[in-house]
Structure formats: structure tokens, C-alpha cells
Amino acid sequence: MSKWCKEVHIEHFVSRIGSSNIFHRNCVATFFNSVVFGKNASVQGIWTTGLQSKTGQYVSLDSRQLEENGATLSLLEAKQKDAKTFEVVFNHVIASATISDFLVNGKYPSNVTIDENVVTLKTSDNVDGQNITVFANNSIQTYSGNRLQLSANVDIPVNNVASPRVTAVKDQRESDNSFVVTFSKPVASVNGEANIDQVKNDFIIHNLGGQNTPEINRNDIKVERYSDTQLKVTIEDPAAVDKPVRFQVRKGANYLYLAGSNPRVYVGESDTYRVEAPTTIVDSVRVVTSDVYAAKDAVPAQTVVKFGLSFVSKTDGTADNDKSITVSKVPDQVELVVIDAAGNITVNSKAVVKDIAEAVSKKADLFYTAKVGENAGTIPATEEKFVFDNGAVAEPGKLTLTLSQSNVKVVGKIKVGDVEYDSTVDGKVITVQTGKAQVYGAEYSGKVLFNGKEVPIHGLVLQK
DSSP states (O other): OOOEEEEEEEEEEEETTTTEEEEEEEEEEEEEEEBBBBBSSSSSEEEEEOBTTSSSOOSSSSSEEOOOSSOOOEEEEEEEETTTTTEEESSSSSOOOOGGGEEEETOOOSEEEEEETTTEEEEEOOOOOOEEEEEESSOOOOOOOOOOOOOOEEEEEEEEOOOOOOOEEESSSOOTTTOOOOOOOOOOEOOOOGGGGGGGGGEEEEEETTTTOOOOGGGGEEEEEEEOOOOOOOEOTTTTTTEEEEEOOOTTOOOOEETOOOOOOOOOOOOEEEEBBOOOOOOOOOOOEEEEEOBBBBEEEEEBBTTTEEEEEESSTTTTTTEEEEEEEEEEEESSEEEEEOOOOOOOOTTTHHHHHHHHHHHHOOSEEEETTTTTOOOOOOOEEEEEEOOOOOEEEEEEESSSSEEEEEEEEEEETTTTEEEEEHHHHHHEEEOOOOTOOOOOEEEEEEEEEEEEEEEEEEOO
């Protein structure tokens, strides 16, 4: 049993230690070293005498033997707090436990501490907890000598709430200035997989070859998914591409978290890792292909032609796609054509197709117009459904340039002919928004940043 000190504040009491009684009056009783409370322990009971109530009544000599209050000592749960800390929870306050009472993932803990009913196990190495073994032959007991009775060794599954942690960082970057970071568990971005690059805000990367080892601007860092537990980090800072860097996950990360956790469990602060510069740096990039996509005007949704009749939306774009109306014949209807609030049409036996078109043209609040073909037919007796489809939004013209390498940034604008245009990059593809300009046969030119160096690109836009 570990050494401890316990103070008891009572006006008058007598304690029995072994076979001796000790009388205390108006004092604090302090016990040191290997004192155990209980029936068979060093402190077995408490005697009281001379206690006075507020009304002046005294308590005569009385004694009580210490007994455990509650059920037999038992295990409740085990949980992981961090990479090296586990807690085993019992139903009673624990007086003693040792490292030889437990295994964490098959290994003895390096240290054991006790706080009330929680025994904390520390490990020397980082561990992803799976189970904690408690030996049947253990020394775990309460202050009253209530032992943990087990008929066999018990494996307790660990409630693993520990943060994902970095387990490995590639110690040298690839030729494209990238390296892979491995985590202990699957990780995810708070803003979804499409925004995985945002997790770079949880990273601190320093240029070890720069003066005063400056931190690399996060705009010069790119992060991509490599696997469920791995991220690919690319250095795009021109001043650091041929220098070693130091990588760390910062304390208080709030972008990268344990995939599937709710509430989110964010990655823990990591050690620092040195990542050497690439042995060979690829700094050449070229345009492999160019493609032109002509501008497209917006198109309204419309229906197919039936018995020489079709309908066209009054609105350009996709808003009316999948809407529908019906044309039905009601032979004894008084009016030739009736159109309800939803745009559905009924006709009597005398109506012809052109009557429908005229009725539609007179009703201004409809979302469509009617078109009559040259060979208009007879309106069928059965109900006909007209579905609106193929509405499309306007699309500006664009030029795409597919490169031989990914992880590039466009420097400034791309010039096509005599006009400079904005552009975006996705992987190896640069997209230049050219509007309605005719760019076939024009010369394009610009610069891209690749592996920290500006590389010129140029060529002709050829029609396929």
C-alpha cells in the first residue's frame, strides 16, 4: 500500500489501532503510513464520547465498527484519455492497486495512481487502447479491505475517446515536394472531404533552411487525402522547396477530427518531425492538351410535340425542368378550352389544337406558352401528359489546358490572343474563362508556379 495521510475532524472520539484505544479531544486526528480502515485492518472502529448537541445533550460512550457501505467491489468501465493514459473505474473508493494488477494491450503499465474510485494507468509508449486486462490474482482493495474477487483474468473493452494522433511522418519529401502524414485513426475535415485542404490550418510547418526558421504561410501548403488515416502535404513555398522543414500538428486543432465521432474528437497536438528536402526536384511542366468549349446560351424547358402541339417555358434555365401539365377532353364542357390554376387544360368535343394555343396566349399568368406545328392533329380522347425538360443555364466559353504535372498555381492571368483572362486550377487542369470570345487559332501564354519555380507555358489553341 502506498503512503498516505488522512485527517479526521471530530470534537471527541476514540480510535482503536490494533489493540490500543486512543482518546482525542477538540483535535484533528492525522494518520500516516500504511493505515487501513476496516474490520481486519489497522483502524477497525471509532468510539465517541462527550459529544454535545446544541440543546446541551451529551452522547454517552459509543462505538462503531467500520464496515463497507454498498455492494461487493467490482469493475465498472475502462476508458482512454490520451495516447498514454487510461482510467479504470470501480464502484468503490480504491485504497490500493499496483502495476502488476493490469495489462494494457498485453503490456504492464509504467505507473498507477489512484483518485477515489478511479485507477489511472500510464503507459511508456503511445497506445491505441483495445482492452485492459485485470488479473484474477490482484491486490486491488478498498480501505475496508474489500478485495476485488475475480475467478479468472478479466478483459475490459476500452471506451476509446482519445484523439487521433500522428504516428508517422515521411522523413523526406518526394520529387514533387510532398510527404505523407499518418494518423492513428481515420480522420476527416470539419467542412467535408471537398475541403480537406482546410485542415492545413491545424498544421505548423517551419522552413529550417530559412533565416530564423520562419513558419511557412498556409497559402503555400496544400493538403490532399492519401488514405483514411493518411494525408499528403505538399510544400509550395519557393523559399522552402529545397530546404528541410519541421512539421507539427498544433495544440487546439479544430479542422481535423476523428472520422465519425459525435461530438467531434479533434486530433491531438503532435511531436515535431523533421522532413528533408527532395533529393531530386522536378521543376518542368508543360501543356499536354488544350480544349475549347464554346459558350452556350440559356435554354427554356419545353415538352415534346404531341398531335402537333408542344409547350415552352417562359423562363430560361432549369427552373421548370420536370414540371408537367395535362390536356384532357371533356366532351360536354361548355367552353371550348378551360385552363386551371396549375396550367392543366380541358377541352370539349368541338375544340381543335389551335383553340388551345389561342387560350394559352390569352392567359398571362401561365408559366408556359403553346406552339402549334404545321401538321396539327386531332386532340385525343384520352388524357395526355406533357413534361417539361432540357432547360439549361447559360455557360460561358472556356479553354482548358491539361498539364503534365499537378500541384501547380497560375501566376497572374493567362493571355489568349490579346486578352488576359482569369483562371482556376484543379489537379492538372487549368480552366480559362473566355466568355463568348472565339479563341481557336489564338496563341496562349502564362506562367505557373511548380515546386517553387515559375515555369512559362505557351502554345496555340488548335481546333480538333
